[in-house]
Amino acid sequence: MGVTEPLVVGVDGGNSKTDVALATSSGRVLGVVRGPGSSPDKLGDQEAARVIGGLIRSALAGADARETPVVAVSAFLAGLDLPEDAPRFQAVLAPQWPDARVRVENDVVAALHAGTGGSPGVAVVCGAGINAVGLGPAGQRASFLSLGVRSGDWGGGLGLGRAVLWHAIRAEDGRGPRTRLAELTRRHFGVREVEEVAVSLQSGRIAELRLADLVEVLFRADEEGDPVAVSLVVRLAEEVASMTRVMLDRTALRGAAASVVLAGGVLTGGRPRLDTLIDDALRRVDPTSRPVRLRVPPVAGALAHALPGGLPDVERSRLEQQWQDARRDPAAAEGVVT
Template sequence: MTRAGRPTRTVLAVDGGNSKTDVALVREDGVVLAAARGGAFLPQTAGVGAAVDVIAETVRQALAPAAGAPPYADHISAYLAGADLPIEEERLRDELIARGYGGSVVVGNDTFALLRAGARDPWGVAVVCGAGINAVGVSPGGEVARFPALGRLSGDWGGGYHLGEEALWHAARAADGRGPATALADAVLACFGTATVEEAVIGLHLGGLQIARLHALVPPLLAAASAGDPVARSLVERQAEEVALLGVVAMRRVGLLGEPCEVVLGGGVLTARDPLLMSLIERRFAECAPHARLVVADVPPIVGAVLLGLDRLGAPPEAYERVRAHFSGAAGRAAGDASGEEVLTAPAG
């Protein structure tokens, strides 16, 4: 197939996350040629080379049995967790270029992919609350606001792992008498299968229990908050405050606070659409950014990586529609949801 008398080009899109790596090979007309999911993308702990090895293995899985030597596509569009700083993006881009995976390479933080996946336009604000928490703002003119997103080192609060830590902290204090009673103590016992909270703490400390399982405390934390547990509710209120604060600050920094602006919400903590958490977020945005239009992305972030790649190729409008339809259908969503999003109406006050 050709366009304007030349061969159709391809994009290899990558969404690298803390728990999985998604890849998709897509023609510039929007036809998805191959896709696959691989392991976690962890450049900070595994190293840049090992993290890119995960991409390579996932690409081979997607293309098998036709996988050969690179290059794999005309353009590589990689949006990755762990690419939190410009220098980290540069190191990952250099590694991908050195391996010859594509003729051109763009590497960015995964929040940019979330924004492109959920927003109607290539600008706006995205807030991700998954294992961690981060945000990005992009103005119509291309001005960008971003955060280091290095956890407590850079002033962050929240995300699934941090919420799990907080739940355990309060459970430990409730169990030994230093803090108020809370249903989170029972949640810890159920999560780790221990007889006491102290046993769970010691197991985590000595390595008998996996520290990564802390994120499993988030659903019972949200349930306890909805059931009226004061300690759990205080944590959910704080999480809502942080989500709104990141979004509002990003809007302000790119000059979007005083006008209509889409705020795309993503990451497992937010896409779970917990009623209490979402209502608190809506209320805080209504108070601080009344022109914001909150959107929960209803297609996976890999869609954003694909669309950003198609932007680079100057793809035709129908290509974008084809990509959204493919991934919406693959996720079992209604064919009529062409936008791939759920809009939240913020309450007045």
């Protein structure tokens, strides 16, 4: 017999993957499905809505709940950076679920909800890009434009990869200081000279997104004490603290013992030196703030947002365990209802 209790859906949609979580309206999680990216900025509104709709239907089928009414959908998506983006995409997505309350936000808000349950606080997300959001005690919201270099961003995985390549090329041709980043970059891409990577990027033989892979090169060189890598990692920690400072001030949370949720693969990768640098930098910004490294998938925040009573602790713990297992074995998370 299928599920009869009304259902809610949380969506965390990025550039490369989308997680859809399905739960009963009382908070019992029925499954999580992972599929391809669904950023409207990358795919266009219609295609992004099609991807999300297909994943939701897959989750319903996996839970034997095709005929069960969906009463709420909270979709948090990358690329909804301008004020008009979320309302525009909501108008495209909502008709698929005419009887549901459909809400659309930027994906950084999912991290905040996942870390605080929707309480006031700040979230800084550093994955392929970097962004932050703040939610104040009176409901005031603040965020950055997050359009990359043109809006002042620095420190996402793609930006860090570009910085690694920049320093590696300059070390190789003599314009910059010697650095292990050159040798490690050559080894990573299997080339004899770093400039071959730049040429391949220019010709399209290497996709620009692959530069984000150089984050691991950066942290390896940092562990080895390479001065150039060390300086980049220190700069990243200071950037996280700077973004946090602005969000705390804009939402009247400085000195209020606010949670600062740290999310995204760069900030939750279990890198002790980076963690220490960030904690120290945050203490200088606001000694009362409390760093919270996200241990549940951001889709848990989307689900908490969709549920009238938030996500129950027992279900949150179960999602945390599943996520940690999936991070140890990524293939296990691909396209599967858990």
